[in-house]
Amino acid sequence: MLPRVVDAIALLDGRHGLERLLAFTRQTDGVAALGALAEGIQANRLWHEMGDVRLAGRCHPDPLLAVFGSFSPAQRMLLQDLAAQLDEILTTHRYVDYHEAERAAERLADALTRRFGDDDLSRFHYTAIPRGGWIVLGMLSYLLDLRPDQLLAPNEAGPLRCPGDGRLVVVDDCALSGLRFQQFLRECDASRVIFCPLYANPELCRAIERDEPGVEACIRAEDLQDVAPQRFGEAYPRWLHERRARIGDSGYWCGIAEYIAFAWCEPQTKYWNAEAERFEAGWNVLPPDLCLKRRITASRLNSTGTESGERGWGTLPHEGAGWRHAADRVLWAEVDSAIALACMPVGSSRSMPCFRLEGTAADMWRTLLELGTPEAAESALMDRYAVDPATLRADLARFMSDLEDRGILTRR
Template sequence: MRSFLVSLDAALLIDGRGGVLDSYLSMTRHDDERFALMSLAKAISTNPLWTKMDSACLVGRVHPAPLLAVFGNFSRDERERLYDLSTLLHRFADRHRYIDYFAAEAAADNLAKMLMMRFGKEALMHFRFTAIPRGGWIVLGMLSYMLDLRPEQLVTGRSEGGPDFEALVIVDDCALSGVRFRQFLGKIDDARVIFCPLFAPAELCRAIEEAEPRVEACISAEDLYDFAPERFGEGYSRWCATQRERMGRYGYWDGIPEHIAFSWCEPQTKYWNTETEQYEASWNLIPPHLSLKQRYSAANPERADEGGYDGLTFVADGPGPLRAADRVLWTQIDSEIAVARMPEGTSQTTPCFRLEGTAADMWRCVLEQGTLDAAEAALLLRYDVEPATLRHDLAAFVSDLENNGILTRR
């Protein structure tokens, strides 16, 4: 096809109803697939990483099966970011936890009961409590009421406790690798420390207790599931060795915990960039309307158009029977139309067709009208050309696209 453009690709992110889209429908408490795709697109486009994707645009389709893709001219670094995004979406689809304030309060109540059972109310009155900013302070605020802590028991860091205070309890909303806890621990000199992340992998808690003599206990209200053993199978041991080499002494544990997010924030995750050979900031997946931090630090201003959110273009079938094939997405870039037939499965890119000038107008008319005769009539209103010539050119155009799996008749 003469309009083939090899410099522009489309990367498929969402394929079909299951997995991520079902998770978004559940998380947003909404039963509309279009709204779920909009929410995901908003989550992606408000990431700082998205601003580094030069000229990239999101394109979605609801029927006959939901699709979401990124169109753009991707560099190798951008392909790495998109692959990481696809990996996160897979993990999100497999298992994720969105913790609203009600669920956070319930988990904090469970943590309070665990502390009472482990140490007793009298002993807790001789502990001081601090938090790892910023989510930890939200959890500590809840605990302070549940444990009836005195104001002098709450400190900002170093416990500064005399003989009346026997231990320092460090609270956080979650712990995924222990990096932030290790940094915090290095700034205090308390001899007796108890670490209380609201959510954490059980393996991480055990690793912290084994690695840090000062840490008497690491107690989480709920455990996070580790995907790494099932994901890597027989290669799990080799993957762990690679992770330990990359991480060095920054964290305590190598694993892939389930994706977690809170009403106030989504913990920053990182991915290994094979090009730069270092860890880099990864994507957030929670839309701003479900995350306080995302809502106020969004990369793009809040905006809602008829076509979607922040550059998301929704495509839809015309009246038919001549219409785009099921796995075809398209978008306008400047005065041209980029069209891609998406491959099966995610984490894949595919080249785009470029339609420009008369070809772009033919494409629009065919989709809007749904038949050759109606498209021809519409084009004759725009072009001063002999009907027979236009009919021949339009038929050849449609035949070419049908042969390439772009158009179909139903």
Template structure:
């Protein structure tokens, strides 16, 4: 057994089974883990981990891990993913179409109270692509807007009295709205993100003379102070340096996702000195954009043009999720053990109860891997020997001794246990 393959625990669901079911909107833990794994696989970052395997185990406690030959940078990215999952699963906000419609009603009410229906009937309305157009479509019915009020601003020459209402599904730092203002020379703007931190809305009003008001339907909380604790002031200074004037607010908004889109996350690439696209974790079954991302990644893996992959060929190349079931016993893998196949070899990892402790990961050669599988599938030394003799031409006593030696080593290390 050689310590070569890396194993990174992404999710430890000992205390969050109900939260996992709620996040994935699945009826049972097996389906929930499958949906979560599919969401991880839909990330371009995952497919940069050449040859990586994603492993899920539902019982007795949900576990998700990544196995592979990872660089230091890749291990850091996987650690970021693990932290994101543990934060998002218990504290998430998912907005389906019905909830979006209800939020749009609150936004329409806020606009009427602030400006009155007569003024709203004179304003022009546009949106920040693409989610903003979905929200504006709902808002147009709620405010009874005329088609000529909705559209894209012209290139120049706007009347000084012309007011434009700019709609978006959410604003997290204000970068997209800032870019919108840089592109369009509009004299008077009312910005309406459906969801946004209150501090961001106030910051936009202070920073932009053209913005008459920034009105949202619902506030998003800043999770950065809790996430970083005593290190928050230091983190905030670093964040301001990294943002370099982009956006209006340097906090971290609580996680939110829509039925049409999960906003992109970003991480700071130290070597490149810039932000890059991070992980998205919402299951594709809950989000149109994520479904398209998953389809695109699947097609690329299959070596086919997007949308042409069909039938069993589609599933075969895409299949990099290992689902692990509990064997019949009494000999079983420990509750904290996961394993992944790499060709004829096998990587077996024993994850500690505490995240601060190191993970033991071993690589089994082809013969040891077959022994492992035989022990798990039969649950006993005697039956495992009988199973292996069906495929190996070897003296039964010699095989029994070798298998007993491996089993003793596995039990001593805590990888296998007797139930």
């Protein structure tokens, strides 16, 4: 056994159990759920910039997922952010399919009708923040029986101008910080605006009404909770102070909205790049099968970069009838034709040291896990190596004993 040469960073440590993973990925078995989550992680520009890294996971007894590789300090921070994001998402997540979006649009239409009445709504004009907002506006246009002349599209020649009494309803699928709406207002010429995000935090809506004199109302169908206090705990006051300093006058609200994703889009997350001193695009993790935009992104990344299947991903199924198997919290990955092994901690995304198995040691590991018994493994290795059977048997016994002493290999 050689000294450790790569590290492993835990992304899932099993604390939430399989049911939450199944609920997030909308799969019916653990192998498919881990595979779907792996596809979601790999459908990111950040992942493809990691270089030669490997994802490895297993479903039993608890779902585990880790990244194997040699990481820079910046990459370690990004992967630790991803681990914290997954931990939070598996605790609370909200996925809105088309059926649920229709129900929410009905509630938004009812709220608008109660506030303004049918007569006023028939005189308003309506537009949307691209691109998810147009999907919601399409639903609203049927629910409110809007005329084609009430719908306004962006004007490339200049600001969007609202005719008539100048009251404009601006629709979006969600508002997480209000930044996109703030940018939209700069290109909009309307005397009064009603902002209608389908999902938004109530404090954000109140802040928009307070800070924008031209906004008559900010009406939402569903509330999004602020998860920042729970995420940062005792460090929340310091984080809030730093957040306000970074945002300055560019945003309305300093909270963090709970995770939400739609059948058409998963909103882009942001992370603070300390070196560049700016926010940059962060991780998206929704499985591509659940989201149109994510499927397109995954397809583009795979067409221009490395196919996900070549990135070393593979779930590690629960071993069969053999009486030798990897310990419950051990993960491993193929690295340069060798095997890197690590024991995953509980409740930590810190990097863990790995052991590297090469040559005959790697082959012993593979055959033991595949066949389960020393006798079957010895027979398979004899077919591959020209060696004295007694020597091979002794080497295999020492190999198994060493791994058992290290807590990597166990007996059933």
